[in-house]
Amino acid sequence: SSELTQDPALSVALGQTVTITCRGDSLKTYLTTWYQQRPGQAPRLVIYGTNNRPSGIPDRLSGSSSGNTASLTITGAQADDEADYYCNSRDTNDQDVLFGGGTKLTVL
């Protein structure tokens, strides 16, 4: 099966912009989903269909995609954004579901 690849860790200064990327062949077929997970909590959906935000997700989080790479951009990062972020899609076999390895975001 395919896999989704993320950078393990990133940092961003408070108020600055950071982009988290996810690469995988499945992203050519499936639009990307992103989850935010804070320590000790369940994951929370923050982006689906590459660039759609569920209600309650601030518009400083946005998504985009090109070819086999999807991106989650946080504009004006806040302390509240410090978390692990996972990308997600179904595999090209239309059976398995893939998660990226996660990116730990630190807000400095």
Place this chain on the structure above:
Amino acid sequence: QVQLQQWGAGLLKPSETLSLTCVVNGGPFSGYYWGWIRQPPGKGLEWIGEINHSGNTKYNSSLKSRVTLSVETSKRQFSLTVSSVTAADTAVYFCARVTAVTAPKHYYYMDVWGEGTSVTVSS
């Protein structure tokens, strides 16, 4: 507002069977798939499988031989069993609501999650 409440045994011995159940409170039960995901300590998320109200299932190919999903639609519940557990099955297990769309574009997401159940396998 849809909420998922999950429960099950948290401490198992090797070779025993893991059993967890998730109940859907609020919102429709039909029309969605309902999934299970796990997260070993300090590691990332791993999809286990999903089931719909009719009992149609999809399983992670690497776990399929030991995993069974079942559903009781009248109780709005779905369940996970994992047989012959080992220490490698130690993880927090989450249930979640799945939305999968295939037209006009393909996308897949889990928008409602249970709080997670910590399962430890130890002799």
